[in-house]
Each structure stands twice: as C-alpha cells, then as structure tokens.
Amino acid sequence: MEQLKFAVLGAGAGGQTMAAVLSSGGYSVKLYDNDREKIARLNELGKITVTGKFACEGFPQLVTADIAAAVADVDVIMVTTTTDAHREIANLCAPYLRDGQIFLLNPGHVGGALEVRHIIREVHGCRADVVIGETGDLMYACRTAEVGQTFQSGVKNKVEVATIPAGDVKRVMEALGPVFPNLTAAKNILETGFEGGGAMLHPIPSLMNITNTDMGQGYDYYMEGITPSVARLVSACDAERLRVCRALGLEVPSLVKTLQKIYGLEQEDLYDLLQHNNAYRGLKSPMNLKHRFLVEDTVCGLVPLSSIGRMLGVETPVMDAFIEISSIVCGRDFRKEGRTAEKLGLAGKTLEEIYELIS
C-alpha cells in the first residue's frame, strides 16, 4: 500500500506537532496556515522540533499559505486550526476536494463536522466522494512557546472519531488507524461533539474573572478562578447541556462525572472536585479578549448547544446569558459568528431528520 499523503491545515501547536510527527515518520506532509509571517519563519527554520513525551524532528515537504497547493494531491486533510476557523477552512477547501480524500477536524468541538459538511455539500454543492469527520479531542496534548518548537506533554489513550454519514468512519479507521493507534471509531458525531464538557469550563470562569484580565492580572485558572459561585454557574450550564443532549436522544455524563472518571476523583460537588484536582493546579488564565476560552468555546460550544436547544424546545438561559456577556465584553456578535443550528444544516429538522442526516 502506498504511503498516505497528508495536508495539515493550521500551524498551531497541534498542527506543527502533527506535521513533525508525520514527516519524521516518513509520510508526505504539507502544512498550511494563513499567517504568512509564521509560514516564512517555519521555512526559514527548515525544521520543527518536538520535545516531551515523544521527541522527534521533522519538516513538511511544503509549508504554505496557499490552500490549493496544500490540499492538492493529498489523501488526508487534517484540520488542526482552532475550531472557530473550521468555517473558513471548509470554504477555502471545498473547491479543491476530490474523490477519496478524508477531511478530518482535530477536534470538531460541538457540531464541527456538521458545519463543514453543510458548507462543503450544501453551500458549495461539492459532490466529490470525500469522507468528512471529526475527532472528539486533540490528537496530541501539546503546546508551543515559539514557532518551530512544540512540547508534547502527553499521549491520549483514546481519541474518538466519527463521520457524516456515520458509516464512513470505517474508511477513516482503515486509512488512519495504522497511523494513529489511539483513534477509536465512535457511533456518530453526537458522541464526538456533544459528550465533552470543555465549553462548560472555559467561557464562564473566564468571563467571571474578566476584571483580572482587564487589569493584566493573571490568576490560577481553576484554583482561584472557579470559586463556589462560579462553580454553581458552570454546573447550571452543564445541566442545560445535559438537557439539550437528552433532547437529541443522547445520554451523556455530567461534567462532574466526566472529571471524576478522567482524574480518578470522587467529590460530587464541582467546586470541591476542582479544588482537589492537582492536574488543574497552576494553569494559566486568559490574558486577552481573543483567547480561545472566550471566543472559540463560545462560538463552537455555547452557541451550537443553545441554538440546537432552542430548536428542540430546551431553554438554555445560562448559556444565553454568557453568549450575551461574552459578545459585549469582546465587542463581537458571537451568536451571529457562532455555529447556529442553521449553520450546522439542522434548522427546521425533526429529531428523526437529524438522525437521518448523521447516521
């Protein structure tokens, strides 16, 4: 079997790490980003160095800001941008997609695969036989301090992947399973997109501590940022998420249950549990109003949950409150920017029709 050829779109920590890991493993890789300065810097360096758990060094055969060049003649398009850029990436890629390609969001956040499918299939009318999917989590736990150098802090044992339609996941597993042994097939994109509580732990605490951010004062994100009142707000928001999921026919674990499982903790109260989670100690707070905790987790977390909730008759006043506050604080209209049911191609659909679309 011929070696797979990859395009990695988005040269953040995750994209640089993936490009380095794959190219050091002998795969053909092209790395795209819209930040021309970063592209120039990477080409100047000529190498990407990964330190940490799996140290390696590699460099893509092409590092470019030209999307057509990036996705031409590749088998797999790995999207490693922040999830609020999926929309733009899908619009950029749609004209160039061709039969047999895999277009995979890493990760999709809430409704990522739905959003890009809608853009590719409905907005651009692309009929190429492309597999469209998303993972439930980042492939690598990593961060970057400067361009060309990333630190891989951990390996995820299991990263779920799902596609639309759901049956296409077999094609992903056949192609990518040997490359990424932690990939696990999920039943459908509801499992990869709606089970995580990430959006619960980010916008609310970031907003409830915005006076510190305004004044340039950092704080220990979970330990100082989530006081009992903030934990109550996060829990109320999570309860709304569970109701939206239930309306989607999905029984998902609460944020508390998820954290208990991941971190081996037993506290039933969210505040108490977070205070006992040493893995959360010392994490940095957002220092500006463009931080992903504020922007991405509102646009691709709270907005789709609230919008799908509204469509299915589930009220989400806490989510709505923080979408509003986030919009005013950041001076943007996140409900307009965000993943509404319409943008996910779900507007006006019954639950049956939603399942028909994703199954």
Next chain:
Amino acid sequence: MEQLKFAVLGAGAGGQTMAAVLSSGGYSVKLYDNDREKIARLNELGKITVTGKFACEGFPQLVTADIAAAVADVDVIMVTTTTDAHREIANLCAPYLRDGQIFLLNPGHVGGALEVRHIIREVHGCRADVVIGETGDLMYACRTAEVGQTFQSGVKNKVEVATIPAGDVKRVMEALGPVFPNLTAAKNILETGFEGGGAMLHPIPSLMNITNTDMGQGYDYYMEGITPSVARLVSACDAERLRVCRALGLEVPSLVKTLQKIYGLEQEDLYDLLQHNNAYRGLKSPMNLKHRFLVEDTVCGLVPLSSIGRMLGVETPVMDAFIEISSIVCGRDFRKEGRTAEKLGLAGKTLEEIYELIS
C-alpha cells in the same frame, strides 16, 4: 392644623434617621420593624442618635414589631424598608389602611408604587381613600454602624415624589411639603421610578466580582470593581433601560448623562467617568450574597425593567443575563421573586391603559 402623626416602617439607617428627625421635631412617630431583636434593642436604648449634617436625638412614642399597632391612628405611613420588602409591607398594611392616610415608599425603586397599589387595591380589594405614592430617592443619605446610632452624610436638595393616580401628589405636597422641604412633585411614577440608573450600577459589577466576594476579599467597589469590560456591560444594560423607557413614552437621560450632571463630570465613556468620580472612591463592596446590590437591585430594578420591556416588545438580553446569573449565584429565583409586569398590575395592558392607570 393638627400635627401629623407618622408611622415609619423599617428600622434601617433611613428609618431610624427619619424616626429620630421627626420625633425630635415634635411629631408623633411609631417605628416598625420585623426584626424583634432590633426592636428590643431600640426600646432598651430609649433613644436614637443622629450624627453628621443634621445632628439630633429623638425616640418614637412606639417602637414595635406589631404592624397593626404601628399604622393605627397615623396620618402618614413612611415605608423605609429595602424596596424588595414593599410587597410584604403592603400585604401587612392593607387590612388596616383607612381614609385620609398617605402611604409613601421612600424610595419606590422601579415600580414600587405600582406594586403596592396592585396589592392594596386589587389583591386586598382595599377601597379606603389612601394616597399611594413613592419618592424617587432616599430622603436622607445616611448609614448606621450600630442600632440606635445613624450618621447622616448629606442632604438631598430635591427628592421627587409621585402618586397613583398622579393627581394625588397634591395631597402629599400639602401634608408633607412643610415637613420635608426637599420634596418636589413629579409628573407621575414613571419619573420617580424609571429615571434613576441605580439598578445599572449594582448587580452587574457585584456579580462580575463575585469571586472576590466568595473569597471574602473586599475591593474598591467602583474603582476596582468596574473595569472596562464591566463598564461595557453596564452601558449595554443602560441602553436597554433607555429602550424600555422609550417604549413607555419616557425620554430619560443615560446613566452617563445622569452621572455627569450629578457629579459635574464631562467624560463620555462610563469607565473613564467613574474613574474620575472622586465621590465614588473608597466605597465598600458587597461582602455576602444577600447584599442589596445583588438582591434588591435585581428584584426591584432589573426584573421590572426586563418584564415591562418584554411586555412592550423590547428585548433586554443583558438584564435577562444578569437576572439569571444573580439567581444562580444567590440560589434564588429572582424572576419569580421580582416585580414582574403582572405583580405591578400591568400585565396585558396597552401603553394607553398603563397611562390611564398611573395618570
């Protein structure tokens, strides 16, 4: 003319000051509070001492927790409780009201006179010829450190008063004008209840700094508590207030214009203006979740504005956001507790019918 007899209901700083001022001026006064410990302590002391601008000492002829005794045989019932207690006070008093009495809220906050009128007239069906009204502000700027001692920090040049129906204000001015020279007749209760921006400056900053309150950390309320992001939220909330007022046929000044006028400042930006307002320097922050900035200004400020807005087709997403957050943080249902259009006797009324009621 016979000397007026007063009942003062609510023995906080304002009520104790009023009771002392009136009794030291030779008026018959009865002071009511539902806090029996406080009543016992006052009776033990046998005097109320007012220091500050207008120092005086006096004691009511009766200090009691018995509402029937308090309001029997008085000409004027001055309600000096926090405004979220107006509902209870009106329910307690309604059975005992009689022809010729004046029932005056000091102040009414948003819709106070409407709320008590509805309770007295519609819920209790009281037909006694009672004048029902409210002031637009506290009669005295005062505070208390311990029971029986109040400090009067300032005199208000002008305190507006209005009644329902509006024409009754003449009777208030005739009776009380000589006693309180700062009283000024307003056109109607929209002027006394909807012109102030007090509810704008309290719940939002208090909630956006709740992590400090949770941790027992005080902060300089306006100087540290209202950062640029918080000021943007307050301004967005104030814009909603102006839209609700406009829907009520009322052109009111913005919070910024009001503050510019009161404090002789020129800054157009709320954050900038507050930072330059020395009168706001060093003011204390709420130290618990029962503080009036959180409870009273939500229940009697944001809720009626939001509820009337909804009735008149004006959206108030910022107010709604903070009613929701306040409810969760305080573990209460402020929309249920609060002054909804229904509780104000306005539900289902057209603008014309509202004016018919209040004119």
